[in-house]
Amino acid sequence: MKFIVKLFPEITIKSKPVRKRFIQRLQSNLQVTLKRIDNDIKVRGLWDRVEVELPSADRALRARAVELMCCTPGIQHILEVDQYPLGTFEEVFQITREVYAGQVKGKTFVVRIKRGGRHEFKSTDLERYIGGGLLEHCETRGVDLHNPEVTVKLEIRDQQLFLISHQHKGLGGYPLGTQEDVISLISGGFDSVVASYMTMRRGSKTHFLFFNLGGRAHEIGVKQIALYLWHRYGSAARVKFISVPFDEVVGEILQNVHHTHMGVILKRMMMRAAEKVADRMKLPAFVTGESIAQVSSQTLINLQVIDSVTSKLIVRPLVTMDKQDIIDITKEIGAYDFAKNIPEYCGVISDRPTTNAKLERIEEEEANFDFDVLAQALENTQVISIDKIVEDINIHATIEALTRVGENQMIIDIRHSREQERKPLNMPKAEVLTIPFFDLETKFQELDQTKEYLLYCDKGVMSQMHAQNLQDKGFCNVKVYRPEV
Ligand SMILES: Nc1ncnc2c1ncn2[C@@H]1O[C@H](COP(=O)(O)OP(=O)(O)OP(=O)(O)O)[C@@H](O)[C@H]1O
Known part of the structure; x- marks a missing residue:
């Protein structure tokens, strides 16, 4: 699985040595952060792009890599690319059809090819061939050269065909540390x-x-x-x-x-x-x-x-x-x-x-x-x-953190609902309330104050802060829940 990382355009108008330095920095920034999710991810800085290669097509890995790249300064957009050896026009069309059939159905479209290296055909010839094929086989709304709903993007470099299946918007800006x-x-x-x-x-x-x-x-x-x-x-x-x-x-x-x-x-x-x-x-x-x-x-x-x-x-x-x-x-x-x-x-x-x-x-x-x-x-x-x-x-924590839930105690999961959905707190034997941290102060007052409440979050940081805050406001029945890992 491969990505082409396109540079923030202001980088491309820098002088040659500056541009090189910026690309190198982007490459090393991506290397540092992507290696944290998988040590085998490869990052290569080139003159007009950075290429990122994942060791597998695992969906979760792909999603995390995309999320990380989308938050990395210096990137204009990220193209998700499938790579194939360059074959005949018909072979290229069949591959394109497989990837794009669903996307162009019922839509207007255009085919755009970027080509590098020497070939015996013109990009426009291949664009027409593929466009004709999609028109015939994919129930599209037709070709629209100026305002298409879908742009079918291909890149050909020497004898390799790259098919862009998704495009993600980057953060823009300059690589961190430049x-x-x-x-x-x-x-x-x-x-x-x-x-x-x-x-x-x-x-x-x-x-x-x-x-x-x-x-x-x-x-x-x-x-x-x-x-x-x-x-x-x-x-x-x-x-x-x-x-x-x-x-x-x-x-x-x-x-x-x-x-x-x-x-x-x-x-x-x-x-x-x-x-x-x-x-x-x-x-x-x-x-x-x-x-x-x-x-x-x-x-x-x-x-x-x-x-x-x-x-x-x-x-x-x-x-x-x-x-x-x-x-x-x-x-x-x-x-x-x-x-x-x-x-x-x-x-x-x-x-x-x-x-x-x-x-x-x-x-x-x-x-x-x-x-x-x-x-x-x-x-x-x-x-x-x-x-x-x-x-x-955690070293300086002043609120007691418990690893177990006792009698008359309830857990309050204060994480953002996004986090709660991603990693639900599975504790069938305990009573768990879910009150995101931003609602806690108002909702806490409405709870049964004869009980003790243990706040739970991912790292124990938010729960410390909010427990402290509630104690400062006079609620003594609040502690932190930090399960042993
Ligand atoms: N306790 C603080 N520690 C560090 N920087 C501060 C602190 N208080 C204010 N500042 C800095 O001064 C700026 C102006 O603060 P001020 O309280 O006047 O405005 P503000 O609009 O409330 O700012 P903010 O929304 O960032 O709290 C802040 O944006 C921040 O950069």
């Missing part, structure tokens, strides 16, 4: 999640920097979402998750800064800290999810005052985007339910925040701020490799 690394300031909300995704898609290894304003449950939630993004779109390269405890910085701001300036000053503190982190990692830029006027503090004047605190480049991929478009992207990339579920944790909720920050005034306010508090927060920064997040959360 652009400089960046650090994304991630709060777990819609905006920073989409901003992080956009820099990954554009080819930058994207590290995550989180300022913890809201305690352990917030941190687990943000780790979960960062892990999701990395796993799905960026796992060809390892990145860091950096967490800075910012509660005392917020406390210092609350005590010593006038309320109208708190928001801007908090962001300036974040930028100062981000600069130090970026310096340590020798990186030139960080990323935020701000967009003009989305909230009253995100005016151009305020953003300029925020920027002036650092010499690093602040990349704002969403700067002119509408909120609804941003939310739509989270749905497309599968991050909507995660982001929606992250509560607003910002402790610095300004009453009538300034929309017109003056640098002088901000600096006056900041003169009252004890910068040792910021230095201490930076001292306490934690850096972990993103692939160690699950381990880390």
Whole structure:
């Protein structure tokens, strides 16, 4: 089973050495991720494409490989290809008919052939032959050269015939690692999640920097979402998750800064800290999810005052985007339910925040701020490799995790319904409720509170976060269920 991976068109207009480097990177990214699903998958980078060959035609393997390639930056589309030795026109037609008969029935169609190498026929001759055959044998609605419902695609390279049976849309963008690394300031909300995704898609290894304003449950939630993004779109390269405890910085701001300036000053503190982190990692830029006027503090004047605190480049991929478009992207990339579920944790909720920050005034306010508090927060920064997040959360878990279900206990499977269908939790002896994590908080209150509930998810990360969250809200009858593996 073979795939032809077509490059994102912007790669093909690069100079020769740059294009070569990008193709090599795409090849190695695909190698890293595809080998995880089957060690015998072969990936070959060529001048105008990357070829991927699976060791078998197993359907599950094929589906996983397609899903993985569809989430890999740098790919325009993925062609699923069957390969045959090039025979006579009649043989080529018979093969084409076998693959396409069902697809062209009742539809208008066109045959398109791409040919490379020397042959004694023209592509148009073969297109006509096959088109005539399909017309005669397949109950089509006829040929339409301009707006066909189905395009029958063949490629001939030397003495090989490639028949494209399916086409999948790729992610576009540049192969991960072809652009400089960046650090994304991630709060777990819609905006920073989409901003992080956009820099990954554009080819930058994207590290995550989180300022913890809201305690352990917030941190687990943000780790979960960062892990999701990395796993799905960026796992060809390892990145860091950096967490800075910012509660005392917020406390210092609350005590010593006038309320109208708190928001801007908090962001300036974040930028100062981000600069130090970026310096340590020798990186030139960080990323935020701000967009003009989305909230009253995100005016151009305020953003300029925020920027002036650092010499690093602040990349704002969403700067002119509408909120609804941003939310739509989270749905497309599968991050909507995660982001929606992250509560607003910002402790610095300004009453009538300034929309017109003056640098002088901000600096006056900041003169009252004890910068040792910021230095201490930076001292306490934690850096972990993103692939160690699950381990880390489990090591530091504060909620008791049980391996068995006892009397008066019920399991709540909090996974997304997609996951529940894919891998049902089969426990005939226990009572299992299914409440996806995004409905949990509201539905939990309606449950019989004389019982104890054990939350279950795939890796034990979501269940820790939500159990913690419910306990913080005063529900003591909640624990985690983690079966032994
Ligand atoms: N706790 C945090 N940790 C890391 N970055 C943060 C944090 N809070 C805010 N940011 C960064 O600042 C940006 C603007 O945050 P703000 O809270 O003003 O807006 P927002 O629209 O709520 O953002 P988001 O939807 O990303 O939470 C965020 O997109 C993010 O990049």
